Amino acid sequence: MEILSLLSPMFFLLVMFGVLVGIIFGAIPGMTATMAVAVCLPMTYGLDLTNGLALLLGLYVGGISGGLVPAILLNIPGTPSSITTTFDGYPMTQKGLGEQALKTGITASLFGGLFSALVLFLFAPTLADFAIKFSYIEKFLIILFALTVIASLSKRLLVGLFSGALGIWFSLIGTYDISVGGNGEYRLMPEFLVDYLESGFSLLPVLIGMFGLGTILQEAEKGVREEAVDSVKFQKGAAFSFSVFKGQFVNLTRSGAIGTFVGMLPGVGGSAASVLSYTQQKNFSKEPEKLGKGAPEGVIASESANNGLTGGALIPLLSLGIPGDSTTAVLIGAFTLQGIQLGPLFIGENLDTWNVMMVAVIFANIVMFTIMFFAIRHIAKVVTVPKYLLYPGILMMCVVGAYAINYGVMFDVWTLLIFGVFAWLGQKVGLEVAPFIIGFILGGQAEVYFVKSLESFGTLTIFFTKSPIAIFLWGLIVISVAYSVHHTVRAMRRKNGGSGV
Amino acid sequence: MNQESDPFSIAIDFPQSHLFFPNIVHWVLLILALSIALVHGREIIHHVQGWAESYREHGLDYDRLRLFGTLGLVIAYFLLMNWVGQLFPNTGMGFLLVSMPFMALLSLLYVHDINRKKVLIILANAIIAPFMAWYVLAQLFFITLP
Amino acid sequence: MLNKLTKTLCVATACAVAAMPVLAADGPLRGNLRVVIGSKSTGGDTYQNSSIVAEALAENIGINVKVDAVGASEAFKVLSRVSNGSVVMIFHDQSYLGWLYGVKGYDNIFEEYTVGPTVAINPGNAYAVPKSSPYQNIEDIIQAAGKGEKIRVAIQPGGVSEIGFSALKNAVKLRFPGAEENIVAVNTGGQSDKNQLLFDGQADVINASVQANEQYTRLPEDDQKAMRFVWLTARKETIEQANPEGMGETSREDLLEFVTPNASVTQDGTKDFTFDKEFFFLYNKDMDPAIVEQIDASLKEIFDAGAIQETQKNSFFIPNFMPSAEAQSYLMDKRDQYEVIIESIR
Numbered sequence: 001m002e003i004l005s006l007l008s009p010m011f012f013l014l015v016m017f018g019v020l021v022g023i024i025f026g027a028i029p030g031m032t033a034t035m036a037v038a039v040c041l042p043m044t045y046g047l048d049l050t051n052g053l054a055l056l057l058g059l060y061v062g063g064i065s066g067g068l069v070p071a072i073l074l075n076i077p078g079t080p081s082s083i084t085t086t087f088d089g090y091p092m093t094q095k096g097l098g099e100q101a102l103k104t105g106i107t108a109s110l111f112g113g114l115f116s117a118l119v120l121f122l123f124a125p126t127l128a129d130f131a132i133k134f135s136y137i138e139k140f141l142i143i144l145f146a147l148t149v150i151a152s153l154s155k156r157l158l159v160g161l162f163s164g165a166l167g168i169w170f171s172l173i174g175t176y177d178i179s180v181g182g183n184g185e186y187r188l189m190p191e192f193l194v195d196y197l198e199s200g201f202s203l204l205p206v207l208i209g210m211f212g213l214g215t216i217l218q219e220a221e222k223g224v225r226e227e228a229v230d231s232v233k234f235q236k237g238a239a240f241s242f243s244v245f246k247g248q249f250v251n252l253t254r255s256g257a258i259g260t261f262v263g264m265l266p267g268v269g270g271s272a273a274s275v276l277s278y279t280q281q282k283n284f285s286k287e288p289e290k291l292g293k294g295a296p297e298g299v300i301a302s303e304s305a306n307n308g309l310t311g312g313a314l315i316p317l318l319s320l321g322i323p324g325d326s327t328t329a330v331l332i333g334a335f336t337l338q339g340i341q342l343g344p345l346f347i348g349e350n351l352d353t354w355n356v357m358m359v360a361v362i363f364a365n366i367v368m369f370t371i372m373f374f375a376i377r378h379i380a381k382v383v384t385v386p387k388y389l390l391y392p393g394i395l396m397m398c399v400v401g402a403y404a405i406n407y408g409v410m411f412d413v414w415t416l417l418i419f420g421v422f423a424w425l426g427q428k429v430g431l432e433v434a435p436f437i438i439g440f441i442l443g444g445q446a447e448v449y450f451v452k453s454l455e456s457f458g459t460l461t462i463f464f465t466k467s468p469i470a471i472f473l474w475g476l477i478v479i480s481v482a483y484s485v486h487h488t489v490r491a492m493r494r495k496n497g498g499s500g501v
Numbered sequence: 502m503n504q505e506s507d508p509f510s511i512a513i514d515f516p517q518s519h520l521f522f523p524n525i526v527h528w529v530l531l532i533l534a535l536s537i538a539l540v541h542g543r544e545i546i547h548h549v550q551g552w553a554e555s556y557r558e559h560g561l562d563y564d565r566l567r568l569f570g571t572l573g574l575v576i577a578y579f580l581l582m583n584w585v586g587q588l589f590p591n592t593g594m595g596f597l598l599v600s601m602p603f604m605a606l607l608s609l610l611y612v613h614d615i616n617r618k619k620v621l622i623i624l625a626n627a628i629i630a631p632f633m634a635w636y637v638l639a640q641l642f643f644i645t646l647p
Numbered sequence: 648m649l650n651k652l653t654k655t656l657c658v659a660t661a662c663a664v665a666a667m668p669v670l671a672a673d674g675p676l677r678g679n680l681r682v683v684i685g686s687k688s689t690g691g692d693t694y695q696n697s698s699i700v701a702e703a704l705a706e707n708i709g710i711n712v713k714v715d716a717v718g719a720s721e722a723f724k725v726l727s728r729v730s731n732g733s734v735v736m737i738f739h740d741q742s743y744l745g746w747l748y749g750v751k752g753y754d755n756i757f758e759e760y761t762v763g764p765t766v767a768i769n770p771g772n773a774y775a776v777p778k779s780s781p782y783q784n785i786e787d788i789i790q791a792a793g794k795g796e797k798i799r800v801a802i803q804p805g806g807v808s809e810i811g812f813s814a815l816k817n818a819v820k821l822r823f824p825g826a827e828e829n830i831v832a833v834n835t836g837g838q839s840d841k842n843q844l845l846f847d848g849q850a851d852v853i854n855a856s857v858q859a860n861e862q863y864t865r866l867p868e869d870d871q872k873a874m875r876f877v878w879l880t881a882r883k884e885t886i887e888q889a890n891p892e893g894m895g896e897t898s899r900e901d902l903l904e905f906v907t908p909n910a911s912v913t914q915d916g917t918k919d920f921t922f923d924k925e926f927f928f929l930y931n932k933d934m935d936p937a938i939v940e941q942i943d944a945s946l947k948e949i950f951d952a953g954a955i956q957e958t959q960k961n962s963f964f965i966p967n968f969m970p971s972a973e974a975q976s977y978l979m980d981k982r983d984q985y986e987v988i989i990e991s992i993r
Contacts, residue, residue, distance in 0.1 A: 454513050
C-alpha cells in the first residue's frame with residue numbers, strides 16, 4: 001500500500017490544525033471557508049502536496065462547518081451557506097436550546113460530510129459526466145427551484161414574493177460582468193454612484209449588514225435592555241440527545257444528497273444547496289408549520305446539505321479540473337503550484353493523491369465533529385455575554401469580514417451600514433428579510449442562466465423541451481409551488497376560522 | 502429553429518442584454534406591488550392611521566440616544582478607520598487604532614447601571630479584542646486591514 | 648485582575664513590536680507594499696504569477712509584500728488614489744484590451760498610469776474543437792468560414808479571450824472579404840462555461856488554455872468531453888522557451904504544431920497574428936520615479952540570479968523580464984497592432 005507511506009503523523013496534525021483554524025474562520029461572521037483556504041495557501045508552499053492538501057482540506061471542511069455557530073447563536077450566518085441554519089437555529093437559541101441546536105447541527109454536518117465523501121469516492125467520474133448534462137437551461141431551472149423557497153418562507157405570500165424580487169433587483173445593480181459572459185455595461189445605478197457600485201454589492205457584507213448591524217440597530221432603538229439572552233433558561237435547557245435524529249434519516253440523506261449534487265454543478269454554488277434542501281424538508285415535513293420556529297429538522301436539513309457540499313464541489317474539481325465553488329477554485333492554485341495538473345484524467349494518473357485526499361476529507365469531518373462537540377458547551381456561552389460587550393465585538397468582526405472578503409475594499413464596509421439601515425427600516429414597513437436575502441443570493445445566477453439560455457436558443461419553449469432533466473426539474477418546481485400554495489391556503493382558512501369570520 | 506412560427510421566440514441583442522433581465526424584474530416588482538395594494542391595501546391604510554394616531558398621542562417611543570449614537574459612532578468609525586489607515590499604509594493600523602475607542606464608546610453607550618467594575622471590563626474588552634483580531638489576522642495571516 | 652490585564656497587554660505589545668517588519672531597505676520602498684491584481688481569483692494565473700514575483704521582491708528588497716486579488720475595477724481605483732508608492736498593480740494585456748474593446752471600468756493605461764516592467768508570459772492561450780470535429784486545423788476553419796459555414800466560437804467577451812477570436816475574424820475578412828460574418832461569437836463566462844457550450848454542441852470552437860484543457864485532448868474520441876487543440880496564439884519563440892516536457896503528456900514539440908507558422912492566422916496578409924498574455928506592473932502616475940527605478944533594479948537582480956525562471960517555468964510561465972522603459976514602448980506597439988485588428992472588424 002503506497003498510500004500508507006504518505007500518511008505521516010504530520011499529515012493528521014495538519015488536518016487537525018486546518019479544521020481548527022477553519023472552524024474559527026467560519027465562526028467569525030464574514031470570514032468564509034474560501035478566505036481561510038486563500039490566506040493559508042502560502043503556508044503550503046513549503047509543504048509537499050500530500051501535507052499541503054491535508055491542511056487545505058481541513059480548512060475547507062472546518063470553514064464550512066464553523067458557519068453554523070454564529071448562525072445559531074447570534075442569528076448571523078457565518079458563511080452564506082448557513083443562511084437557512086438561522087431560520088430554525090436561532091429560534092432554538094431563543095428558547096434556550098442553543099447547545100442542542102449546535103449539537104444537532106454538527107451531527108448533521110458530520111453526516112452530510114461523510115455522505116458526500118462516500119459519494120465522491122465511489123462515483124466521482126460518473127457523476128462528473130452527469131454534471132455536464134446541466135447546461136445553462138437546467139441550471140436556470142435549479143435556481144428557479146431554489147427560488148420557490150421564497151413562497152414557503154413568506155409570512156405573507158405577496159409581501160414575501162415582493163421582498164424576494166426586490167432582493168433579485170439589488171443583486172443586479174452594477175456591471176453586467178464580462179467574467180460571467182455579460183456585456184460589461186452598467187445598469188440600475190445613477191451616474192454619480194458608478195465609482196462605488198461598479199462591482200455591485202457583495203453578498204457577504206449585505207448578509208452580515210442585514211443580520212448583524214440590522215439587529216443591533218433594532219436593539220439600540222429599544223435601548224439594549226436585556227443584558228444577555230435569557231441565561232437562566234439557557235442553563236436549564238434539556239440536554240442534547242441523539243434522539244432528535246429519530247425519523248430524520250430520510251431528511252439527513254436527502255439533504256446530504258442535495259448538497260452533494262448542487263455542489264457538483266459548477267457555478268451554482270453553496271447557498272443554493274442549503275436553500276434547496278430546506279425547501280424540500282419544509283415540503284415533506286409532517287409539521288411544516290413548525291419550520292422556521294425552532295424545529296431541529298430545519299437545522300438538520302440545512303447543515304447536512306452544506307457539508308454535503310464539500311464532497312460535491314470536489315467532484316468536478318478532481319474529475320473535470322473545474323471548481324464546484326469558490327473555495328475549490330482556490331484549491332486549484334495549490335495543485336498548480338505543486339505541478340499537478342487537474343482534469344478528467346487526474347484521478348487515474350494520481351491515484352495516491354486521490355486516496356490521500358479521501359482520507360483527509362473523512363478525517364477532517366471526524367475531527368470537526370470531535371472539536372465542535374466538546375467545545376460547544378463553552379462556545380454556546382457566547383450568548384450569556386452581556387450585550388454591551390457582545391455587540392461592539394460583533395460589529396468589529398463584521399467590519400473585518402466585510403473589508404477582507406474581497407481582499408481590502410472599503411466600499412464593502414459601507415455596504416454593511418447601508419444594508420444594516422435598510423434591514424432595520426425595511427422591517428418596519430413589512431420587508432421580509434429571509435426572502436430578500438435568498439433573492440439577493442440567487443438573483444445574479446438566475447439572470448445569467450436565463451439570458452444565456454435565450455441567447456443560445458432564442459425561444460422560451462427551450463426551457464420545457466431541452467432535456468428530460470428539464471422536464472423533471474419542472475415537475476419538482478410545480479410540486480414545490482403547489483405545496484406552499486396548499487400550506488398558505490390552509491393557514492389562511494385556519495386563521496379566518498379562528499377569528500370567527 | 503424557425504423563429505417566425507414560434508410565438509415564444511425571443512431575440513436578445515447582446516449589446517443591450519444587460520437590461521433584459523432587470524426589465525423583467527421591474528415588471529414583476531410592479532405587478533407584485535399592485536397586488537399588495539389590492540389585497541392588503543385596506544389593512545395598510547388602517548395600520549398607517551393607527552400609527553399616526555398613536556404618534557399624535559404619544560410621539561415616537563424609542564431610545565434616541567442609543568439609536569442615533571450607534572449610527573453616529575458607526576459612521577465615524579468607518580470614516581476614521583480609512584483615514585487613519587492611510588497614514589500608516591498597509592499595516593492595519595487604521596483598524597487597530599480606531600476600533601479601540603469605537604468599541605469602548607459603543608459599550609459605554611449600551612451599558613445600563615454603570616459601575617467601576619463594568620467600566621474596567623469594557624475598557625479591557627475594547628483594548629484586547631481589536632488587538633487580538635489585528636494580531637491574528639493582519640500579522641499571522643497577512644490579511645489586509647484598513 | 649488589573650495586574651493580570653497589564654501583563655497581558657505588555658506581552659501583546661511585545662508581540663506586535665516583534666512582528667513589525669524590519670526596516671532594512673535603503674531604497675524609497677519600505678514597510679509594507681501592497682500588490683493589487685486585476686483578477687478576483689486566488690486560484691488563477693494572475694495571482695500565481697504575482698505571488699512568485701512578490702515573494703522574490705520581498706526577499707530582494709527586504710520588505711513585506713502582500714498580493715490582494717481585488718479585481719480589475721477596484722485595483723485601478725486603488726491605484727489611481729494612492730500615489731505614495733504603497734500600492735502597485737500587476738495585471739496583463741486585459742488592462743489595455745478592455746479599453747480597446749470599450750469595456751466599462753477600463754481607462755487608457757498608457758495615459759492614466761505608468762506602465763512598469765513585464766515579468767512573465769502565460770503561453771497557454773489556445774483554441775480547441777471537439778475531437779470529432781470536421782475541422783482538423785485552424786486553416787480548415789478559415790476555409791469553412793470562407794465557404795459560408797457558420798462557425799460559433801465560445802469566448803469571454805471584452806479582452807484576452809476575445810483577441811484571438813477578433814484576429815481569426817480579421818484573417819477571414821482579409822482572405823474572403825465579407826465572409827467574416829460567418830465567425831460568430833458565443834459570449835460566455837469562464838473556462839467551465841466554454842467547455843460546457845462545446846459539450847452541448849452550442850459552440851464549434853472554444854477559447855481554451857493548454858493548462859486547463861490538455862487532459863481533455865487525451866480523452867478517447869467517443870468521450871463527449873474529448874477535445875483537440877487547433878491553435879495556440881503564442882509566438883513560436885515563446886513556446887520554444889518552455890520546458891521540453893510541455894504540459895501533461897503534450898510535449899513542447901507537440902505544442903509547436905499549433906503555433907505559427909504551422910497554424911497560421913494572418914494579421915495583415917503578410918505576417919501571422921500572435922498573442923502572448925504578458926504580465927506587467929502598473930503604477931500610479933504620480934508615484935516617485937525612484938520607486939520605479941528601484942523595482943526595475945531589484946527585478947533585474949532577481950532575474951540575473953536565475954532562480955525565479957525555474958519557478959516560473961515549473962508553473963508553465965515563460966520568464967519575460969523587460970525594464971519599464973522597454974516594456975512601455977513594447978506594450979504600446981502591441982496595443983496599436985491589436986487596435987487595427989479590432990477596428991477593422993468593427
